[in-house]
Amino acid sequence: MDGQGNGKEVKLLGTWFSPYVQRVVWVLKLKGIDYEWVEQGFRDPKNRSQLLLKYNPVMKTVPVLVHHGRPVLESLIILEYIDETWKNNPILPSDPYERAMARFWENLIDQKITKILSKLLSSMDKKQMEEEMKQVSNTIEILDRELKAKGNKFFGGETINRDC
Structure with a gap:
């Protein structure tokens, strides 16, 4: 197989x-x-x-x-x-530190972006929606700064996993 x-x-x-x-x-x-x-x-x-x-x-x-x-x-x-x-096209780096960093960013995205976007799918008043969208925007800015600071397309480098 x-x-x-x-x-x-x-x-x-x-x-x-x-x-x-x-x-x-x-x-x-x-x-x-x-x-x-x-x-x-x-x-x-x-x-x-x-x-x-x-x-x-x-x-x-x-x-x-x-x-x-x-x-x-x-x-x-x-x-x-x-x-x-499925070992082809690995997503996470093989280096333990780099893998831990990828998981940190994955957790941040999950906690700060995905959960907020899920809330937006449910009914929310306009003021609450604007506040939630500000949080999403702030988190995306942090992610963007981190990628630009490292000069990478992805957190692991130029590919999803630099070991590829």
């Missing part, structure tokens, strides 16, 4: 509007992994699909990556699983 998934081996349960799901989609595409998309298209927490309840009965959330019938849950964990399972 070469690790390359096909529609029968890899499934992604998700919703098109979720930023957590979209980052998994981006990594699957970056790595060239074929997968079957299983749209969960719900907004009503009481109306979950049987497939989602089967693979994620505790959290009942997306994304869920199903590889050889085994579910992997939570987007950041899924990204690490994908990177460790």
